[in-house]
Amino acid sequence: VPLGALQIPEAQTASKNTSTSLIRLSLVIPTYNEGENIEYIIQLLSLLLDAVLPNAYELIVVDDDSPDLTWKVALSLVSKYPQLRVMRRVEERGLSTAVIRGWQVARGEVLGVIDGDLQHPPELLLQLWGKMQRGADLAVASRHVENGGVSDWSIVRRFLSRGAQLIGLMVLPGVVGRVSDPMSGYFLVRHDCLAGKMLNPLGYKILIEVLGRGNISWIAEVGYVFQERQEGMSKVTWKQYVEYLRHLLKLRLSLWPVGRFIRFGAVGLSGVFVHMAVFYLLRSELEWGLTRSAVIAAEVAIINNFLWNDRWTFGDISSQQKGWSKRFKRLLKFNIICLAGLVLNVTILNLLFNLLGINEYIANLIAIATVTFWNFWINLKLSWRV
Ligand code: GDD
Numbered sequence: 273v274p275l276g277a278l279q280i281p282e283a284q285t286a287s288k289n290t291s292t293s294l295i296r297l298s299l300v301i302p303t304y305n306e307g308e309n310i311e312y313i314i315q316l317l318s319l320l321l322d323a324v325l326p327n328a329y330e331l332i333v334v335d336d337d338s339p340d341l342t343w344k345v346a347l348s349l350v351s352k353y354p355q356l357r358v359m360r361r362v363e364e365r366g367l368s369t370a371v372i373r374g375w376q377v378a379r380g381e382v383l384g385v386i387d388g389d390l391q392h393p394p395e396l397l398l399q400l401w402g403k404m405q406r407g408a409d410l411a412v413a414s415r416h417v418e419n420g421g422v423s424d425w426s427i428v429r430r431f432l433s434r435g436a437q438l439i440g441l442m443v444l445p446g447v448v449g450r451v452s453d454p455m456s457g458y459f460l461v462r463h464d465c466l467a468g469k470m471l472n473p474l475g476y477k478i479l480i481e482v483l484g485r486g487n488i489s490w491i492a493e494v495g496y497v498f499q500e501r502q503e504g505m506s507k508v509t510w511k512q513y514v515e516y517l518r519h520l521l522k523l524r525l526s527l528w529p530v531g532r533f534i535r536f537g538a539v540g541l542s543g544v545f546v547h548m549a550v551f552y553l554l555r556s557e558l559e560w561g562l563t564r565s566a567v568i569a570a571e572v573a574i575i576n577n578f579l580w581n582d583r584w585t586f587g588d589i590s591s592q593q594k595g596w597s598k599r600f601k602r603l604l605k606f607n608i609i610c611l612a613g614l615v616l617n618v619t620i621l622n623l624l625f626n627l628l629g630i631n632e633y634i635a636n637l638i639a640i641a642t643v644t645f646w647n648f649w650i651n652l653k654l655s656w657r658v
Pocket residue numbers: 301302303304305306334335336365366367370386387388389391455456457458476498505506507508
């Protein structure tokens with residue numbers, strides 16, 4: 273468990289309880305000093321949602337003990353808006369943790385988040401909800417698709433925003449590149465996609481965490497114009513930019529399959545011993561030819577490695593793809609990829625030794641390291657693909 277990570281619970285049993293009606297949408301509104309905005313946004317959201325999801329939604333305000341007593345204002349609204357819940361946090365601070373804390377107590381099938389300062393147009397929620405109903409796993413309000421934009425941001429602010437996105441694309445292309453506006457803090461996501469997941473609550477950009485760790489296949493986007501703030505102040509300082517970079521790196525490292533790679537390497541090492549043992553047996557006991565012995569020994573080692581990798585290194589994936597024919601297909605792919613790796617090994621060795629004049633042992637070491645990465649990565653993508 274990564275330090276400070278917060279887990280999204282599995283589907284709540286509370287919703288199965290007959291006394292509580294089924295909640296379809298839980299929308300979290302993180303607030304810090306939004307005392308001047310909170311009443312209006314609750315009013316607008318309730319009006320919208322009472323029409324589409326009467327009694328089947330909940331609004332969860334998560335306030336970090338705001339000095340302007342936002343939580344108190346919110347609490348005073350509960351009698352008028354029965355779908356409203358208020359969480360006042362005194363020990364913790366931060367936008368992302370606030371959102372996750374809200375989701376942890378949420379009962380809805382769909383989780384969501386919207387800023388509490390009216391910069392996110394509430395009426396867009398209906399379009400986002402529509403996307404979820406058509407089967408999306410994640411519906412994101414985006415400034416960078418049709419009908420999207422920012423009101424009148426300075427050149428500097430636009431540059432910073434796009435720069436942050438660009439850095440994200442370089443560090444985590446497979447995560448940040450999945451949506452047009454990865455910085456968005458206005459989205460809905462199916463609870464199922466996050467159930468049981470550990471979310472790391474560093475920083476401001478919770479969507480990146482959702483994309484990186486959730487089981488999300490279908491993503492929908494809806495354009496919106498980021499409104500100017502009417503009341504209160506933004507809480508963004510340079511600190512949020514530094515946190516964002518730390519967040520990207522942390523996610524990058526944790527998404528690399530380090531443990532898997534170590535297991536793969538250990539299995540590879542066992543293969544070396546199997547290879548040598550079989551080679552010895554064939555040569556000295558059966559007195560077979562050199563090439564024939566080497567080829568047979570290599571094939572036995574490949575099968576040895578496959579069995580271990582299928583059970584151990586990629587055991588979690590194999591167990592989801594059972595059956596002999598599937599297993600055999602994986603073996604076939606693994607075999608071909610490893611043989612291609614062998615060709616790659618010899619090629620690299622020749623290039624480094626003959627062309628660059630590098631010492632042959634060092635050259636072979638480099639070749640082996642490269643091929644280990646190749647074998648691991650290609651097999652991860654092709655043989656044990658999820
Ligand atoms: N509970 C809690 N704790 N809420 C917080 C905290 C905190 O530490 N910091 C900020 N918030 C709340 C604010 O009260 C507001 O409702 C919301 O989070 C967004 O904060 P702002 O400070 O208004 O952020 P912004 O408008 O500059 O930044 C927004 O930029 C994105 C566009 O790139 C983000 O918040 C995104 O949600 C938004 O889409």
